[in-house]
Amino acid sequence: MSSAALPAASRMLFLEEYLRPTLFIPELKSKRKDPALEELVAQVAAAQLTRHPDRVLEAVRRRESMGSTGLGKGIAVPHARSTLVKQRTVVVARSKKGVDYDAPDGKPAQLLFLLVAPPLERDPVYLNLMAEIVGAVRLARTRQRLLDAADFKTFRRILVEATRD
Amino acid sequence: MTEAMTQPIDILIQLQDLDCLIRDLRDPEMASQQQRLGFALEDIQELERSRELLAGQVENERLLQIYERMSRRFVRVIVPVEGRVCTGCRMSLPTSDPTRQADSATCDICENCGRILYRR
Numbered sequence: 001m002s003s004a005a006l007p008a009a010s011r012m013l014f015l016e017e018y019l020r021p022t023l024f025i026p027e028l029k030s031k032r033k034d035p036a037l038e039e040l041v042a043q044v045a046a047a048q049l050t051r052h053p054d055r056v057l058e059a060v061r062r063r064e065s066m067g068s069t070g071l072g073k074g075i076a077v078p079h080a081r082s083t084l085v086k087q088r089t090v091v092v093a094r095s096k097k098g099v100d101y102d103a104p105d106g107k108p109a110q111l112l113f114l115l116v117a118p119p120l121e122r123d124p125v126y127l128n129l130m131a132e133i134v135g136a137v138r139l140a141r142t143r144q145r146l147l148d149a150a151d152f153k154t155f156r157r158i159l160v161e162a163t164r165d
Numbered sequence: 166m167t168e169a170m171t172q173p174i175d176i177l178i179q180l181q182d183l184d185c186l187i188r189d190l191r192d193p194e195m196a197s198q199q200q201r202l203g204f205a206l207e208d209i210q211e212l213e214r215s216r217e218l219l220a221g222q223v224e225n226e227r228l229l230q231i232y233e234r235m236s237r238r239f240v241r242v243i244v245p246v247e248g249r250v251c252t253g254c255r256m257s258l259p260t261s262d263p264t265r266q267a268d269s270a271t272c273d274i275c276e277n278c279g280r281i282l283y284r285r
Contacts, residue, residue: 051285055175055178055179055182058179058182059182059186062182062183062186062212062215063186065211065212066186066190066205066206066207066209066212067204067205067206067207068205069204069205071202071203071204072203077204080182080186081182081185081186081189082182083178083181083182083241083243084178086285104203104205118241119181119182119185119240119241120240120241121239121240121241127195127198127199130199130202131198131202134202134203
């Protein structure tokens, strides 16, 4: 994972408003990448942000086919534009055992952030959200605190604090 | 649960999503920002081949032509209708029957902006 996220001063902070309890998976069931992506997209459907999870999953898989979104250090940020999601959505998931995610360092992903957004004529927020996520989890101690967080409320507070650091 | 969509709209939506991905990967700024964040990006030739195959599946040639022409102007060519409003240009659809569903033979086109409409 690169530590060269966009500098904090050059970006506005958006992630906080996308973190919702209905889009949090405390422990993924799957240990392999594709079923884990299915679980993440199913959460988008469960939150009623798409009625077409198969198509959303297809868009995520297509992006994945262009290079793994596993960043190393236990982080994965799968993402895609999909016409069939109602709004920008971030699903956050943890896996204590880890998901085999084809990361550059070979480490399993323990913190996964799915970002899906509808196509827009101009959408700087999409890339900024990616940068915020990557920047927020750059420190090992933050990642450990996120894995240890007892509930969504605690997880959210740690993540939001980390985006402001 | 996935809801079924009609053939041309379903494929055109897949085409639009694929075009978005190709556009993002071709955009030097977007691609370099993603690489700076640590994302791996490979050659898009395979995606372009997938696009050709997908476009070939659209049975309604006229609709495909409209999509191809409009996609030179807009990122969002296929847009949902909300109530009687085109969500591409936010104009009300004066002559459309809001209960009419797009089917394999006809799709609604916004009379104002020309985008292809579907109902969620």
